[in-house]
Amino acid sequence: MKRTMYSLMLSEDVMREIDALAHRMGTNRSNLVNMILAERVEMRTPEQQINDIFSGIEQMLSTSRELIPLLTPNAQRVSVRSNLEYKYRPTLRYEVELANGFAHGEPIGTLSANFRTQSQGLLELLSRFFRCLIRIEDRMLPFDVSYTLSDGRFTRSIAYPTRYGAGQDRAIEASEISRAITDYVSLVDRMLKACVGGADAQTLSDMYAADLARRSILL
Numbered sequence: 001m002k003r004t005m006y007s008l009m010l011s012e013d014v015m016r017e018i019d020a021l022a023h024r025m026g027t028n029r030s031n032l033v034n035m036i037l038a039e040r041v042e043m044r045t046p047e048q049q050i051n052d053i054f055s056g057i058e059q060m061l062s063t064s065r066e067l068i069p070l071l072t073p074n075a076q077r078v079s080v081r082s083n084l085e086y087k088y089r090p091t092l093r094y095e096v097e098l099a100n101g102f103a104h105g106e107p108i109g110t111l112s113a114n115f116r117t118q119s120q121g122l123l124e125l126l127s128r129f130f131r132c133l134i135r136i137e138d139r140m141l142p143f144d145v146s147y148t149l150s151d152g153r154f155t156r157s158i159a160y161p162t163r164y165g166a167g168q169d170r171a172i173e174a175s176e177i178s179r180a181i182t183d184y185v186s187l188v189d190r191m192l193k194a195c196v197g198g199a200d201a202q203t204l205s206d207m208y209a210a211d212l213a214r215r216s217i218l219l
Contacts, residue, residue, distance in 0.1 A: 026072070046101040049174055053098065054078045056178025067094075067189060076100060082189050084196055090117045092192070094185050096158070107146075107157040108177075108219070111185065113192075114153050122196075123152065129195040129204075130154040133188065136208045141218065161219045172217060180217040187211045 015029070022032040027047070035045050044052070057078055058069045070079040077097040083089050098109035115126050127149065134147050146157045161172050161180060191204050199207075 026075075046099075049102075050076055050098050050100070052174035053178050053181070054096075056175050057096070057182050060178060060182045064186075067186060080185055084122075084193065086122055086196055087119065090115070090119070090122065092189075094189070096181055096185070098158075102160065105160055108160055109158045110155055111158055111181075111188075112153060112155045113188070116152055125196060126154075126192070129192050132195070132201050132204055133191065133208075136205050140208060140212055143218070159219050161217050164215050164218045176217055177219070180215070180219050183211075183215070184219065 018032055019029055022029050025032065027035075031045075031047055035048060054071055054075075057080075058071045061067050061069045061080065066082060068081040070081060072078075076099075077095055080094040080096070082092045082094065084092055093114045095112045095114065096109060097112070099107070102108045113130070115123070117123060130147075130149050134149075137145055143159055143162075145159055148155045158181070161177055163170065163172065187208070191199075191207050194207065195204060
């Protein structure tokens with residue numbers, strides 16, 4: 001949604017209350033006024049859409065023992081924590097960051113996995129896993145995805161959501177994007193933990209293929 005600067009004459013008392021409310025909500029004056037006006041004309045702003053998606057992710061993971069969501073209200077990112085069954089139980093942190101407004105055909109954000117550890121053996125194992133994941137997706141996904149992999153961090157673009165199979169013309173709701181992101185992060189986490197547990201590349205490929213066959217939305 002394109003932003004344009006407008007000049008408005010508004011009451012100082014009203015703006016004082018707007019600023020106070022914006023501070024409590026963790027946003028700013030422009031965003032809050034935009035949200036209020038959008039609600040009045042029954043529109044959803046990009047910020048509200050992101051909040052809807054992240055709230056959905058948080059709700060879907062609320063009962064999970066493997067993935068713990070860490071949500072900051074009105075932020076453009078959500079973090080998800082996972083513990084590995086490895087010496088000293090290192091923590092892996094996934095981070096989903098979404099763009100402020102989705103453009104058809106363009107990535108809507110990024111998924112990052114941060115694995116800070118002093119164990120060189122674990123770093124090498126995780127790097128091998130993510131290189132394997134890249135090869136699997138290059139082979140199985142019907143669209144291109146960009147990746148970066150450096151010491152302790154893997155980043156993958158999140159493609160514009162597309163329906164897979166029947167009903168491809170139907171609009172995709174925020175709740176469906178929440179489900180698709182949650183399911184994908186859960187898949188990556190399961191595959192990674194299987195790799196740490198000794199699974200080979202073929203087993204990981206089979207896990208991905210089985211999950212792909214069940215997906216209704218790709219991203």
